[in-house]
Every structure is written in structure tokens, then in C-alpha cells.
Amino acid sequence: AWLKNQASAFKDKEGFEHEVVRHVETTLARSLYNCDEVAAYSATALAFRDRLILEWNRTQQRQTFTDSKRVYYLSLEFLMGRALDNAMLNVKQKDLARDGLADLGFRIEDVIQQEHDAALGNGGLGRLAACFLDSLASLNFPAWGYGLRYRYGIFKQEIIDGYQVEVPDYWLDFNPWEFPRHDVTVDIQFYGSVQKKTDEAGKPVFHWDAGETVKAVAYDVPIPGYDTPTTNNLRLWSSKAASGEFDFQKFNSGDYESSVADQQRAETISAVLYPNDNLDRGKELRLKQQYFWVAASLYDIVRRFKKTKRSWKEFPQQVAIQLNDTHPTLAIVELQRILIDLEGLEWNEAWDIVVNTFGYTNHTVLPEALEKWSVPLIQHLLPRHLQIIYDINLYFLQKVEREFPDEHELLREVSIIEESQPKMVRMAYLAIVGSHKVNGVAELHSDLIKTTIFKDFVRIFGPDKFTNVTNGITPRRWLHQANPRLSELIASKTGGHDFLKDLKKLNQLEHYVEDKEFRKEWAEIKYANKVRLAKHIKASTGVTVNPASLFDVQVKRIHEYKRQQMNIFGAIHRYLTLKDLSPEERQKQLPRVSIFGGKAAPGYWMAKQIIHLINSVGSVVNNDKDIGDLLKVVFLEDYNVSKAEIIIPASDLSEHISTAGTEASGTSNMKFVLNGGLIIGTCDGANIEITREIGEPNIFLFGNLAEDVEALRHDHRYGKSNPLDPKLVRVFEEIEKGTFGNPQDFAGMISAVREHGDYYLVSDDFSSYIEAHAEVDKAYRDQEGWITKSITSVAGMGFFSSDRCIHEYAEEIWNVEPLKADQAG
Ligand code: 26Y
Numbered sequence: 001a002w003l004k005n006q007a008s009a010f011k012d013k014e015g016f017e018h019e020v021v022r023h024v025e026t027t028l029a030r031s032l033y034n035c036d037e038v039a040a041y042s043a044t045a046l047a048f049r050d051r052l053i054l055e056w057n058r059t060q061q062r063q064t065f066t067d068s069k070r071v072y073y074l075s076l077e078f079l080m081g082r083a084l085d086n087a088m089l090n091v092k093q094k095d096l097a098r099d100g101l102a103d104l105g106f107r108i109e110d111v112i113q114q115e116h117d118a119a120l121g122n123g124g125l126g127r128l129a130a131c132f133l134d135s136l137a138s139l140n141f142p143a144w145g146y147g148l149r150y151r152y153g154i155f156k157q158e159i160i161d162g163y164q165v166e167v168p169d170y171w172l173d174f175n176p177w178e179f180p181r182h183d184v185t186v187d188i189q190f191y192g193s194v195q196k197k198t199d200e201a202g203k204p205v206f207h208w209d210a211g212e213t214v215k216a217v218a219y220d221v222p223i224p225g226y227d228t229p230t231t232n233n234l235r236l237w238s239s240k241a242a243s244g245e246f247d248f249q250k251f252n253s254g255d256y257e258s259s260v261a262d263q264q265r266a267e268t269i270s271a272v273l274y275p276n277d278n279l280d281r282g283k284e285l286r287l288k289q290q291y292f293w294v295a296a297s298l299y300d301i302v303r304r305f306k307k308t309k310r311s312w313k314e315f316p317q318q319v320a321i322q323l324n325d326t327h328p329t330l331a332i333v334e335l336q337r338i339l340i341d342l343e344g345l346e347w348n349e350a351w352d353i354v355v356n357t358f359g360y361t362n363h364t365v366l367p368e369a370l371e372k373w374s375v376p377l378i379q380h381l382l383p384r385h386l387q388i389i390y391d392i393n394l395y396f397l398q399k400v401e402r403e404f405p406d407e408h409e410l411l412r413e414v415s416i417i418e419e420s421q422p423k424m425v426r427m428a429y430l431a432i433v434g435s436h437k438v439n440g441v442a443e444l445h446s447d448l449i450k451t452t453i454f455k456d457f458v459r460i461f462g463p464d465k466f467t468n469v470t471n472g473i474t475p476r477r478w479l480h481q482a483n484p485r486l487s488e489l490i491a492s493k494t495g496g497h498d499f500l501k502d503l504k505k506l507n508q509l510e511h512y513v514e515d516k517e518f519r520k521e522w523a524e525i526k527y528a529n530k531v532r533l534a535k536h537i538k539a540s541t542g543v544t545v546n547p548a549s550l551f552d553v554q555v556k557r558i559h560e561y562k563r564q565q566m567n568i569f570g571a572i573h574r575y576l577t578l579k580d581l582s583p584e585e586r587q588k589q590l591p592r593v594s595i596f597g598g599k600a601a602p603g604y605w606m607a608k609q610i611i612h613l614i615n616s617v618g619s620v621v622n623n624d625k626d627i628g629d630l631l632k633v634v635f636l637e638d639y640n641v642s643k644a645e646i647i648i649p650a651s652d653l654s655e656h657i658s659t660a661g662t663e664a665s666g667t668s669n670m671k672f673v674l675n676g677g678l679i680i681g682t683c684d685g686a687n688i689e690i691t692r693e694i695g696e697p698n699i700f701l702f703g704n705l706a707e708d709v710e711a712l713r714h715d716h717r718y719g720k721s722n723p724l725d726p727k728l729v730r731v732f733e734e735i736e737k738g739t740f741g742n743p744q745d746f747a748g749m750i751s752a753v754r755e756h757g758d759y760y761l762v763s764d765d766f767s768s769y770i771e772a773h774a775e776v777d778k779a780y781r782d783q784e785g786w787i788t789k790s791i792t793s794v795a796g797m798g799f800f801s802s803d804r805c806i807h808e809y810a811e812e813i814w815n816v817e818p819l820k821a822d823q824a825g
Helices: 013-027 037-066 084-090 094-103 108-112 124-138 248-252 256-268 284-306 312-318 330-342 347-357 375-381 383-403 408-414 427-433 443-451 455-461 475-481 484-494 503-512 516-541 564-580 605-621 641-650 668-674 687-694 706-717 726-737 743-754 762-781 783-795 802-814
Strands: 070-074 078-081 118-120 143-148 156-160 163-167 179-190 193-198 204-209 212-224 231-241 319-324 358-361 372-374 424-426 437-440 466-468 550-555 592-597 631-636 653-656 678-681
Touching: 013 037, 013 094, 037 084, 037 094, 037 108, 037 212, 037 231, 070 124, 070 284, 070 802, 078 124, 078 641, 084 094, 084 108, 084 212, 084 475, 094 108, 124 143, 124 212, 124 231, 124 319, 124 475, 124 802, 143 284, 163 605, 179 231, 179 284, 193 383, 204 330, 204 383, 212 284, 231 256, 231 284, 248 256, 284 319, 284 330, 284 375, 312 319, 312 347, 319 330, 319 347, 319 802, 330 347, 330 358, 330 383, 330 427, 347 358, 347 383, 358 427, 358 802, 372 375, 375 383, 375 424, 383 408, 383 427, 383 455, 408 455, 424 427, 427 455, 437 443, 437 802, 443 455, 443 466, 443 687, 455 466, 475 484, 475 641, 475 668, 484 503, 484 516, 503 783, 516 631, 516 641, 516 783, 550 641, 550 762, 564 592, 564 605, 564 631, 564 726, 564 762, 592 641, 605 631, 605 743, 641 668, 653 668, 668 678, 668 687, 668 783, 678 687, 678 762, 678 783, 687 783, 726 743, 726 762, 743 762, 762 783
Parallel strands: 070 143, 070 319, 143 231, 319 358, 358 437, 437 466, 550 592, 550 653, 592 631, 653 678
Antiparallel strands: 078 118, 156 163, 179 212, 193 204, 212 231, 372 424
């Protein structure tokens, strides 16, 4: 109802056109006669932005006025993608904009595509943060995101001669979605030393004499909710030299170089997103980023709290802070420092406030992804914080010693400080000790952290501190925006677009599984999406693919644990099997397209080798006259959010084939099924819950279980494994013969399996993987059966909305309530 007379609505398409023209002619200072698509995008974005700002301001005033408890989501990554399409859909004015742009001579799809993705993240963790912001706003929660305004987001990937080449992603040229707040700044300190003094009462006080100061400047990004006036704020910090430009003293005294160097050093902090996903490298600049962002955010949060004139003990009733993995764990230490050093609270009183304020979400059990910082590095960069970390650890270990006397091993094992050379601070342990709740992101994952990496902490704090919140995705972007025709079809059967706010309504689709017309349209939409992807494949790789083939997709960061290598070995096996057949037999086979996409961390040699093999196999298979349409292998360059919006709706089958127990949740699995694709996957992460919701007949599961992994790895180490499947042996031999180019280029991938313990259990799962693919072929030949599976699956996906997920966080962890527009009083 609010949409009718909202501040953020255009009255009609003429009103919209008028605003677009005004922005072209005044804001952009161009004439309508040389208005290209870029200018049309800019003006359209500005026109919608003007409307958003009004609701944004009102939302902030409402939240301040009602003095409601706020949620702060601290994440080093926000993988937002494009904003315009989302903004138009959320205020339900995309159709009006389409008509208006048509009048001005533009196709809305072309205009939307001019926008640069906001790619301030690596993969799943960053995209989850973006889905959460969408849900928080759509559900009217008073919530802010806090992150870094990287000048360069995740690199752009180019594929040159089959290899990944990284190109910088400078994305800020024209960004109408951010608002610099030059008046909202915080001075952030680094280095220096700590002085211990005593106050009049004889109590020790600590003074941090910092060695370097850098300015944090706030940039705000409006986050509109769907079908609601609530427009929340994402605040991103940018670093600047504290003296403003460069230091004039130095400049005037002729020391130009060092004054400019100071400025550059300051700006370097927020210059670039670290491109590692699930791999900790322990770089000083990364620690500097973490503290810079955390300190600025906490200063801001505390400043806002102080305006309410409440007493400190009310802080956790007003503020909930969620830590997206351990990257913001220093916030725990920083809040304790503020309370004891700057506000003069007693340790225990302060610590209670801290623990009740924070919640920590773990996203991985991979040892190489668990952050540790060296004690000497922290000592150097943040001397006072190191003292506080030691004190936190001391009180914690004293508690452990009291409750578990005689268990001396336990103290060493749970200590926040690892007694290595050099000593290391275990950030996950610090995050657990400093939070009141710790959650994993899917049932299996939450069970695993309780029984493996954090088992001792379950004994110490009790099981109630640990919980599960299974991940979810926003159906607004991942269905309504990415697949508008499917969204309309669903709306036509479920009583309008309410399912976008209450995804459980999808279960009404069950009544239409047998409906002929509905099934036909369902299949037609998938086909049209495949035609669109086929065009994109042609344009970006030159490869022609037949949209009638089975589209088999694996798009995600390249990582050994995700096992793209097993997928490409499987494709080679398929190729060899086809080659073995007589031409007559061959023509009876089901045509397939194997589609890959994803970035490798620039320093991850094995991941880059995998990309190279995929491309090398592609260039052989795609040009083999015997094979024709029966098999194509393509690697789509530069996988990102806006490419995902094209790829996901076009998939028949997607691959979620991580070694059991390694993928915490996965979220693209949910996106694919929500768009009517089926899954081939292992019993890992959220695949398990997806199976439970959609039914076992609708998913192709294979492979060993998480509980078997340890024993299998042990067998590999001691040479007790079964001999390799002959099919896999043949794949290796073919690579080694040079069929796909210089075998030396791929030797590492093969020896990892054959000689180096096969840590990711490719050889253990290969046979059942191939069998599962045979099942897929069989099922796909029965098109009617496939459509039934597709519809039934979508009907069961209601659980995986990020709205459900946010409700669980709000109830179990944050204790916050929504604030509707009519509650402003
Ligand atoms: C230590 C640092 C370099 C680091 C940087 C990024 C460590 C981890 C990451 C990113 C992790 C990540 O994206 N994890 C994924 O989180 C998703 C959302 O919960 C899960 O669905 C997915 O399984 C998990 O791999």
C-alpha cells in the first residue's frame, strides 16, 4: 500500500522520463542528442537514486527516533553486484522505467548492463553478506553493514591462451550509489607504545602513544528493501592521510617525496581487496585493513550509542554486532579497550558488555583458512591490543583451570596464544571467547565445528553457546531479478508476488506439477534462458553450443576442495567414451555442454593449473569432428554476480561436488535449484538439507560421507587405498600422452592424486561420480520426468530464503525486532 504514495515512486512514465532528461542535461551536462547507453544508465540511476534517498533519510530518522536496538553486520566483503535493476524492482517500477526508456530510444536490458558490478568480495562469504543486507531491509530490521571501500574490488579475470590473467578492477569511476560523508571521519591509530600510569585512586591506567594516524572517511550506500519503505545503510570506510592532503610542513620544507609517500601509505590501506578465498596469508597490510575498519566502525557505533545517554550496561540491549568470520575479531579487543582505557569501566563489567554484544559466524573448517596473526606483528602494530588479548587469555585460562583442574594439555590446546615460533594469536578462539553465540552455516558444518575444531570449547562453555543457522539466499535477486519469466509464472499460480516475501508459498506449485500448460511454460522458460546463455557463450568464447544439450554447470571459486579437477577428469572420461563408440552408437548419446567458471587466487598455483586443463580440454574436444554437439567444454571468463544472473537460470544440472565435510554450506546450490536446475553433489554442506527439503529422488548424490574422510586419508598416507579406477587411470594416461597439450603443465594435478595422498579424495569418489552422471543422462532422456523433478524441487525450496535465516539470527542471536514505517509514532 505504501507504494501508492511513497516518496520513492514516480507518478507515471512521463515523470520518470522527465527526471532522466533533467539528469542528462544538467547533472551530466550532455545533450539528449549525444546521449549514449552509458549516459542513459547514469541518468536512470540518478533518477532512482533521488527517490531512494528520501526513504533512506526517513528510515534513519525513524530508527533514531524510536531508539530501537540495531544490528551491525561487520564484513570485510560485500559482493553486491549491480544496484539499478534491484532498486527498480524493489520499488516495483521496472516496467514503468522500461516504457520510459523505450520512449527515449533505449532497451532497458542494455541500459542495466552499463553498470559496473560492485565486486567487493571473493565468493560465498561476501555474497552472503549482500543477501543478508537485502533481507534485513526487506524485513524492516534496523541494521547497518560496515565494510571497507576498496578502490579495487576482486580482479577481473581474462583467459589468455588458456591461462588466467588478472586485471585490476577499478570500479569507482562513476558510482552513483555511494555518498561520501566528508564530515563523518575517524582518526585511526597504529604502532607506537603503551605507557602504564596510575590514577589518583592508585588504579593502573594505560595510555597508548600511537606512532601513526590515518583518517577513515565514511561512504554510505543505500540498501532498499523489497516492497517496503525501509532503506538501510551500508557504511564503507575509505582511508586518507590524517593531515588531509599531504603534509604541508614537510611539503614546504622541500620534503615532497616523503609527504607524498605518507599520503600514499595511508591510502593504501583501503586500496585493494585481498583476492584469497579460504586461504590465510598473514600479511601486515591485511591486519592493518582489519583494524582500520573495525576501529572506525566501533567508534561510529559507540558515538551513536552515546547520543542516547544510556548507561554502559545497556549497550548490549541497544547494539548487536555480528562478526562475519574472524576477519573483524579485533572488534572484540577494541570494544574492551574503549570501555576500560577510555571510558574507565572495570575489566569484568566491560567484558560482560563485550561478550553480550558480539556473535561470531564461522564459515570454514579448512585449517589453511583459519586466521592466525603473529604476536610480534600485533605487538608492533597494536601494542595495547596485544596486552588486552593476553589479559583476555589469562582470565579465560584461569576459568578453564578452575573448571578442569589437572587437564594441563587442555590449557595449551585452547589457549588463544599458540606457543609456536613465533607465537600466534588464534583468531577463531578469540572470537569464541569474546562472543555469546557462535554459529556454523549449515547443519553438517555446525555439527562438525562442535565435534572437531571447537570441541574443547563446547566442553568449556556448554553446548548452548554453539548453534546452527543454515544459510539462505535472497529470492528477489536470485529469482525475480535473474529469472523474471519464471518469477511471473510462479506468481500466476501462487496468488501474486507474495512468495518473494514468504518463500514457503512456493509449495503451492505442487498442485501444478501435473498441469500440462504449466509444465510446457516451465520448460520453455528454461529453454529460453539456455538460448540466452548460448549467445553469451558464443560471444565470449567463440564456441557454438546447442541449447537442446544438457547444460552442466560448475561455477564458483577454483579450489582443490571444490574439486573442479574431478569434474574435468569426468569430462575427459566422457570424451574418451564417445570416441570409443561407432558413429552410429555415438549419435544415440545425449549431447552435453560442460560449463565452468570461477577465479583462482593469483598465488594458487594448482587452481591455475586446473583452469588451464579445462581450457586445454575444451580446445581439443570442441574442435573434434567426431564429437560435434555431443560434448562441448567451455570456461566462462570473469565469473561474477552479474554473470551468475545469466548462468544460473540456464542450468539443467549444477555441480556441488566438494569432498564431504569441506564445503561449509555452499549457497549457489540453493540458487540453482530455485531456478529449476537439478544438482549433482556430495553429502556436504547445505546439499544435505536441500535433499531433505526437495526429496531424495530429485537430487543426484554420490561419494563418500564426511565420517569416512579421516580413515580414507589415513589409508592414502599408508598406501592402503584401493587401486585407482581404470577409468581414472585412462584419463591420466591420456593427459600424459599429450592429448591436451604439454603433459608437464598438468603433472601436479595428477601427482596430487596418484603420488601425494589424494587429500581431496578424487580417486575415492571418481567411480560413484561417473555412475551418478550416468543416472543424470538416463533421467534427462525422460524429459517429462525431469520437468517433474524440476518443479517439485522448486516447490520445496522455501526454507532457503535469507529471510528465514535473518529471522533465526534475530531471534536466537541478536534479540532484535523489525521496525515498520507506521511504528514511527
Ligand atoms: C583468511 C582470509 C584470507 C579469508 C578470506 C575469505 C578466509 C575465508 C574467506 C572466504 C570464505 C568463504 O567464502 N567461505 C564460504 O562461505 C559461504 C557462506 O557461508 C559458504 O556457503 C561456503 O561454503 C564457504 O566456503
